Amino acid sequence: xxxxxxxxxxxxxxxxxxxxxxxxxxxxxxxxxxxxxxxxxxxxxxxxxxxxxxxxxxxxxxxxxxxxxxxxxxxxxxxxxxxxxxxxxxxxxxxxxxxxxxxxxxxxxxxxxxxxxxxxxxxxxxxxxxxxxxxxxxxxxxxxxxxxxxxxxxxxxxxxxxxxxxxxxxxxxxxxxxxxxxxxxxxxxxxxxxxxxxxxxxxxxxxxxxxxxxxxxxxxxxxxxxxxxxxxxxxxxxxxxxxxxxxxxxxxxxxxxxxxxxxxxxxxxxxxxxxxxxxxxxxxxxxxxxxxxxxxxxxxxxxxxxxxxxxxxxxxxxxxxxxxxxxxxxxxxxxxxxxxxxxxxxxxxxxxxxxxxxxxxxxxxxxxx
Amino acid sequence: xxxxxxxxxxxxxxxxxxxxxxxxxxxxxxxxxxxxxxxxxxxxxxxxxxxxxxxxxxxxxxxxxxxxxxxxxxxxxxxxxxxxxxxxxxxxxxxxxxxxxxxxxxxxxxxxxxxxxxxxxxxxxxxxxxxxxxxxxxxxxxxxxxxxxxxxxxxxxxxxxxxxxxxxxxxxxxxxxxxxxxxxxxxxxxxxxxxxxxxxxxxxxxxxxxxxxxxxxxxxxxxxxxxxxxxxxxxxxxxxxxxxxxxxxxxxxxxxxxxxxxxxxxxxxxxxxxxxxxxxxxxxxxxxxxxxxxxxxxxxxxxxxxxxxxxxxxxxxxxxxxxxxxxxxxxxxxxxxxxxxxxxxxxxxxxxxxxxxxxxxxxxxxxxx
DNA sequence: TTGTACGCGTTATCAA
DNA sequence: TTGATAACGCGTACAA
Numbered sequence: 001x002x003x004x005x006x007x008x009x010x011x012x013x014x015x016x017x018x019x020x021x022x023x024x025x026x027x028x029x030x031x032x033x034x035x036x037x038x039x040x041x042x043x044x045x046x047x048x049x050x051x052x053x054x055x056x057x058x059x060x061x062x063x064x065x066x067x068x069x070x071x072x073x074x075x076x077x078x079x080x081x082x083x084x085x086x087x088x089x090x091x092x093x094x095x096x097x098x099x100x101x102x103x104x105x106x107x108x109x110x111x112x113x114x115x116x117x118x119x120x121x122x123x124x125x126x127x128x129x130x131x132x133x134x135x136x137x138x139x140x141x142x143x144x145x146x147x148x149x150x151x152x153x154x155x156x157x158x159x160x161x162x163x164x165x166x167x168x169x170x171x172x173x174x175x176x177x178x179x180x181x182x183x184x185x186x187x188x189x190x191x192x193x194x195x196x197x198x199x200x201x202x203x204x205x206x207x208x209x210x211x212x213x214x215x216x217x218x219x220x221x222x223x224x225x226x227x228x229x230x231x232x233x234x235x236x237x238x239x240x241x242x243x244x245x246x247x248x249x250x251x252x253x254x255x256x257x258x259x260x261x262x263x264x265x266x267x268x269x270x271x272x273x274x275x276x277x278x279x280x281x282x283x284x285x286x287x288x289x290x291x292x293x294x295x296x297x298x299x300x301x302x303x304x305x306x307x308x309x310x311x312x313x314x315x316x317x318x319x320x321x322x323x324x325x326x327x328x329x330x331x332x333x334x335x336x337x338x339x340x341x342x343x344x345x346x347x348x349x350x351x352x353x354x355x356x357x358x359x360x361x362x363x364x365x366x367x368x369x
Numbered sequence: 370x371x372x373x374x375x376x377x378x379x380x381x382x383x384x385x386x387x388x389x390x391x392x393x394x395x396x397x398x399x400x401x402x403x404x405x406x407x408x409x410x411x412x413x414x415x416x417x418x419x420x421x422x423x424x425x426x427x428x429x430x431x432x433x434x435x436x437x438x439x440x441x442x443x444x445x446x447x448x449x450x451x452x453x454x455x456x457x458x459x460x461x462x463x464x465x466x467x468x469x470x471x472x473x474x475x476x477x478x479x480x481x482x483x484x485x486x487x488x489x490x491x492x493x494x495x496x497x498x499x500x501x502x503x504x505x506x507x508x509x510x511x512x513x514x515x516x517x518x519x520x521x522x523x524x525x526x527x528x529x530x531x532x533x534x535x536x537x538x539x540x541x542x543x544x545x546x547x548x549x550x551x552x553x554x555x556x557x558x559x560x561x562x563x564x565x566x567x568x569x570x571x572x573x574x575x576x577x578x579x580x581x582x583x584x585x586x587x588x589x590x591x592x593x594x595x596x597x598x599x600x601x602x603x604x605x606x607x608x609x610x611x612x613x614x615x616x617x618x619x620x621x622x623x624x625x626x627x628x629x630x631x632x633x634x635x636x637x638x639x640x641x642x643x644x645x646x647x648x649x650x651x652x653x654x655x656x657x658x659x660x661x662x663x664x665x666x667x668x669x670x671x672x673x674x675x676x677x678x679x680x681x682x683x684x685x686x687x688x689x690x691x692x693x694x695x696x697x698x699x700x701x702x703x704x705x706x707x708x709x710x711x712x713x714x715x716x717x718x719x720x721x722x723x724x725x726x727x728x729x730x731x732x733x734x735x736x737x738x
Numbered sequence: 739t740t741g742t743a744c745g746c747g748t749t750a751t752c753a754a
Numbered sequence: 755t756t757g758a759t760a761a762c763g764c765g766t767a768c769a770a
Contacts, residue, residue, distance in 0.1 A: 023741035058492040060763035064746045084453040091474050105460050123427040274670045301643045303672035392757035429747035433762040
């Protein structure tokens, strides 16, 4: 029994053919179920395959079909529920079509993204779905297109690359959320994001990530159309973790004219914002309002329940995967956008010092529409 | 410019060799950096490769090395934070070692798990990390071992399969949580799980998933050592979503002798339990206590902050990936277990009607230790 | 309907 | 150090 090291070598088509007493290609056809094979021979081949425990070598198969039945997915971080839900949508859809999903986490680092894309290309994935860390540096994405491999952009736009995108129309909802706050009397509204790509520079309102830019555009648009000045100091990035977020909150609260409301770019940021506020003994929404530009299952049982924007992320994932699959099949596909909608809960209220009783949820809804 | 359809065909080693004026194998060595190649020839080859934009075809490479530099991961659901965090750990570790991660979601369905395992085997992944949906039906896992491919069991034990496992010692923490409740005066403690594998039958305290069995073992052990009877009706499965969980909660609350505390098997179940209790206007922990056998970022800002068991899941993922990588290298590896620890927050208290003031967190901790 | 022979792009063998 | 040649396991013209 020293055979453990001498692997019993997987049976190949040749083995099956020999055993069934037919030619290699005949066996291949019978197994693949594609050519023309007589009933009797087919049975014989299948039986032989069964006996030998034959399993096709997908690697070899891929090599001369040129198709690996694999879709590469490149995202910032699966740990982020936003991505993990989208990934689930992608994975479900891909698998239903017989495709595997290869995953790469970039931590939103361009270098990692480039490596991942290159590696996936080398591995001959049939298509790639990527949520680019930046819309500025996109040579590696062009590479994908040049290799004539389908590319689907997930959740984020990239201007210079002509690829299909699946996104959420977040700007309108962001504006709606801002209008809600303005209607309640807020004038100093902060925006906190985990964005790291731009470093700490504030370049107009254009950031490297379109989904963040869109949120900002909604916010700024609503402010401007209400004649409220946009204060760059209220727009904060780099809220990557609890400590950084807490520091940002401290800075905001320490301002001469501090914000009365905070818009969190995503659910994770919102969570860290709530933690920071709580540890500073601030009550939401009495002392300060918080709205997330993202929704999360826990938003319903947080203290207070969190008002936020609900994205159909699973659907976005499904649609991205479908787009990739269609592109693989050579069908043309156009970009697609989903609507996001504001879900009212209890984390928003009138700014401190502004008179008026707390509005009921029903009334608030009227204010918004 | 009708050349868009005539793909410029990726340059191959042969192309590079020709351009550099050397033999194919020499070029291959220079590119792979393994054989013996003269300084001058190497430079020439590398330059040629650069000019042609040569990229290795990993598929072809894999085919005769037999190694695909890919690790297959099979879990129930990436959408579940527990898995997505573990996956992140796996992914980070794998990528650092130059490996890709292929993902399969089984929705805890055995059939899907079998398919995934088979498919991964066919694709010649170098190792597999799987969190099996059931410990009863494990032929497909044996297949992996028989194909002499490294297999690492994630978070769950499987008795009949001799594979390396990376797990959390959850039983002790579960017992600790139960003791905490008993110490507070609880006698009727319910257990709610999302487990579906066993259907709705209650087979002793052994379930198909070891991580659930372990939780139950901790619970039951603590009950018994305190002379408290174990009521099978208090042990519930199939809390797969909000509706099912709500139905279970209704059943529990409708009992003649309803539970005064609920142990939720994981964070998602806990969330649904909290939602159900809230919509029934029950206050936690005044009306009923809730403890999760799992922790979550939102547990700190939920209403009330949720007492639960904290697992080092990211570490579990990292360790599982390291184990897989070592097994690939032929190094022997033994199973590993991590400790889980009870994190006290505010969702537990004395049962209704039991006298005594609310204990401070510090005091509770003393009760537990 | 069946079988032969070749190609996919790479690494491995082995003689020169 | 080098290069021709043989695998790897499969699909697929093409001929029989």
